[in-house]
Amino acid sequence: MNIAFIGLGSMGTPMARNLIAAGHAVAGYDPNPKALAVLSENGGKPAATPAAAGQGADVAILMVVNAVQAEQALFDGGLLAALEPGAMVVLMATCPPGAVKTIAEHVGQTGRNFVDAPVSGGVAGAEAATLSIMVGVGDAVFERISPVLRAMGDKIFHVGQEAGQGATVKVVNQLLCGVHIAVAAEGFALANKVGIDPNVILEILGGSAASSWMLKDRGPRMLQDEPPVTSAVDIFVKDLGLVLEAGREAKAALPLAAAAYQMFLATSGRGDGKADDSQVIRSYSLLNGTG
Numbered sequence: 001m002n003i004a005f006i007g008l009g010s011m012g013t014p015m016a017r018n019l020i021a022a023g024h025a026v027a028g029y030d031p032n033p034k035a036l037a038v039l040s041e042n043g044g045k046p047a048a049t050p051a052a053a054g055q056g057a058d059v060a061i062l063m064v065v066n067a068v069q070a071e072q073a074l075f076d077g078g079l080l081a082a083l084e085p086g087a088m089v090v091l092m093a094t095c096p097p098g099a100v101k102t103i104a105e106h107v108g109q110t111g112r113n114f115v116d117a118p119v120s121g122g123v124a125g126a127e128a129a130t131l132s133i134m135v136g137v138g139d140a141v142f143e144r145i146s147p148v149l150r151a152m153g154d155k156i157f158h159v160g161q162e163a164g165q166g167a168t169v170k171v172v173n174q175l176l177c178g179v180h181i182a183v184a185a186e187g188f189a190l191a192n193k194v195g196i197d198p199n200v201i202l203e204i205l206g207g208s209a210a211s212s213w214m215l216k217d218r219g220p221r222m223l224q225d226e227p228p229v230t231s232a233v234d235i236f237v238k239d240l241g242l243v244l245e246a247g248r249e250a251k252a253a254l255p256l257a258a259a260a261y262q263m264f265l266a267t268s269g270r271g272d273g274k275a276d277d278s279q280v281i282r283s284y285s286l287l288n289g290t291g
Contacts, residue, residue: 001024001025001058001059001147001148002024002025002027002056002057002058002059002084003019003024003025003026003027003057003058003059003060003061003148004026004027004028004029004047004050004053004054004057004059004060004061004079004082004083005019005026005027005028005029005039005044005053005060005061005063006028006029006030006050006053006060006061006062006063006064006073006079007030007062007063007064007065007069007093008028008029008030008032008035008036008038008039008063009030009032009035009063010123010126011063011119011122011123011126012028012030012035012063012126013035013038013039013042014123014126014127015061015063015092015126015131015152016028016039016042016044017042017043017044018126018129018151018152019061019148019151019152020042020043020044021151022151024148024151025045026039026043026044026045027044027045027046027047027052027053027054027055027057028044028045028046028047028053029046029047029048029049029050029052029053029073029077049077049078050073050074050077050078050079050082051077051078051079051081051082052082053079053082054078054079054080054081054082054083055082056082056084057082057083057084057087058083058084058087058088059087059088059089059090059145059148060074060079060080060083060087060088060089060090061090061092061148062074062089062090062091062092062093063092063093064093065093066093066094066095066238067093067095067096067099067100067103069093070091070093070095070103071103074089074103074106074107075106080106080107080110080112081110083112085111085112086111086112086113087112087113088112088113088114088115088141088144088145089107089112089113089114089115090115090117090145090148090149091103091114091115091116091117091118092117092118092119092133093118094118094167094170094171094174094238094239094242095118095167095242096167096171096242096245096246096249097164097165097167097168097171097246097249098164098245098246098249100116100163100164100166100167101162101163101164103163104116104163104164113137113141113144114137114163115135115136115137115141115142115145115163116135116136116137116162116163116164116165116166116167117133117134117135117136117137117145117149117166118133118134118166118167118169118170119131119132119133119134119152119153119170120132120134120170120173121153122230122231123230125153126152129151129152129153129154130153130154130155131152131153131154131155132153132155132157133149133152133153133155133156133157134157134159134166134169134170134173135149135156135157135158135159135166136159136160136161136162136163136164136165136166136167136168136169137158137161137162137163137166138161139158139161142158157169167246168246171242171243171246174236174239174240174242174243175240175243175254175256175257177214177236177239178236178239178240178243178257178260178261178264179256179257179260180212180213180214180215181214181218181236181260181277181278181280182259182260182263182264182280183260184212184214184215184218184219184222185222185263185278185280185281185283185284186284187201187205187210188201188202188219188222188223188281188284189281189284189285189287189288189290192285192288192290193288193290198222198223199223202215202219202220202223205219206219218277218278219278221276221278221279222278222279222281226275227276227278227279228276229274229275229276230276231276231277232273232274232275232276232277233264233267233268233272233273233274233275233276233277233279233280234268234273234274235277236260236261236264236277236280237261237264237265237268237273240257240260240261240264241261243257243261244257244258244261263280263283263284264277264280266283267279267280267282267283270282270283
């Protein structure tokens, strides 16, 4: 297929490369000239605008930061109008379900198809084409878009027939991830307060019923002063903000998500927003006088 790929960041670049490797023709847009140069090196076609990337495309993939950027590319940047009639617009960014539904309505009014398909798996999953992709769209369009999605992920979940359902699953995923990181930091904070070696706590909990993927992944980095950044604190400020927005839309109470959000927000507010998200533990250390 001819694919327009918008958003060539740390995840978008390897996703586009995997599409090219699968035999798709990819034209890409990103405001960063270096990202466009890498796309060209990978066999893609750099475009100066979203509209130029979308010219004659059967599929448009948006791997942007948020819904606002998706709307800018589609409507202000001319991407939607440049696509072929009946083309598929695939939104893979993490966005509020309500915003996804609104974008889907506008896309549908032009006779094109909208695919709600957020991803999970991070940069590592994007590099290895092992992303989990949560898709909300009707059966016929799901069948059409599946070969494209399989070039980027090996776990494709058809979670519902409507736009916004994929976004909701991703929001639930981020709720659990954010709360798991925060509660792991809280557990370490209690151990630190009474003088227990956090390395011992990590070893015990990692092999017990209290373990989680996030504990095993973020726990060791919580014990480092300046761990390498795999996902920044500000990512969870954004994502847990989306979780709470989704809760407001659905009138669902999410008290644990709200508490975790405040801890990430406090960490960012002190200037640590670009630190690894495991460093939310710094806020717990300050609260308990152990930092």
